[in-house]
Amino acid sequence: MPNDNQQLHKESIKYLTTxxxxxxxxxxxxxxxxxxxxxxxxxxxxxxxxxxxxMKNIALxxxxxxxLIRCRNLELKDFFQKAYKKxxxxxxxxxxxxxxxxxxxxxxxxxxxxxxxxxLIKRPETTPYNYQEYEFLRSAFGLPLLIKKYGYPCFEKxxxxxxxxxxxxxxxxxxxxxxxxxxxxxxxxxxxETKQMIERFFASQHRx
Numbered sequence: 586m587p588n589d590n591q592q593l594h595k596e597s598i599k600y601l602t603t604x605x606x607x608x609x610x611x612x613x614x615x616x617x618x619x620x621x622x623x624x625x626x627x628x629x630x631x632x633x634x635x636x637x638x639x640m641k642n643i644a645l646x647x648x649x650x651x652x653l654i655r656c657r658n659l660e661l662k663d664f665f666q667k668a669y670k671k672x673x674x675x676x677x678x679x680x681x682x683x684x685x686x687x688x689x690x691x692x693x694x695x696x697x698x699x700x701x702x703x704x705l706i707k708r709p710e711t712t713p714y715n716y717q718e719y720e721f722l723r724s725a726f727g728l729p730l731l732i733k734k735y736g737y738p739c740f741e742k743x744x745x746x747x748x749x750x751x752x753x754x755x756x757x758x759x760x761x762x763x764x765x766x767x768x769x770x771x772x773x774x775x776x777x778e779t780k781q782m783i784e785r786f787f788a789s790q791h792r793x
Contacts, residue, residue: 594621598629601636608642617645622652627659634664638671647677651768654684662688669697675705676721683731691737698739705746709753714783716758719751724764757786 597619600612607613620633630653637649650668653661665685672678678701686694705722708715721727728744731737751759761779763771774782 590621591624593619594624598632602632606636606639608640608645614645617648620652622655625656625659630656630659630661634661637664637668643674643677646672647680650677650680650684654680654687657687660688675701675708675718676727678704679722679727686731686735691735694735694737695739698737698743702743702746705743705750709750714754714758716751716754716761719747719754720761720763722747723751725766726764726768730766755786757782 597616600616601620604613604616617636625633633649633653637646640646640649653664661684665681665688669678669681669685672681682694682697682701685697689697708718712718723729723744728740728747731740732744761772761774761782763773765771
């Protein structure tokens with residue numbers, strides 16, 4: 586019920602306003618999870634943004650990014666620009682782009698995507714089996730959703746590069762999970778099957 590959500594939201598904001606930043610404290614994690622982004626006021630969003638930039642916990646920052654990209658009624662362009670620069674993982678950077686695209690012009694987004702593409706192209710050198718990032722980028726919630734919403738050629742170009750690098754990876758790192766259009770993870774293989782395939786791959790690499 587909306588009233589329950591609203592009550593939980595109020596309690597969470599009240600707690601987060603005064604509580605120390607303890608990212609591993611279950612109560613703190615719960616309060617972040619109970620924030621109802623559809624009810625956020627301008628003042629409350631200021632608090633959430635402050636917490637985001639102070640946090641080291643990637644999972645909590647991820648939760649906040651997911652929430653804030655749904656706050657279209659608030660002016661968050663500046664936040665998403667800074668969030669893009671803060672994050673190091675491409676899936677997190679793409680979440681920031683999801684938010685930024687709601688406020689920025691195609692020219693602005695194209696500039697950001699040029700930078701994104703440069704990082705992406707270097708990924709095989711730095712993290713050759715980086716399948717988690719690729720699966721997010723190519724999922725229904727990743728670049729395909731941005732293409733569907735905005736149709737910008739820069740998104741198409743980046744997706745083509747993602748697909749190329751994804752297909753270049755050994756089969757052991759492909760097809761384990763994806764995300765639906767709402768950003769929910771969909772397991773395509775069981776965690777044990779994924780583990781076995783990856784372990785077999787690395788074992789085969791160590792044979793002489």
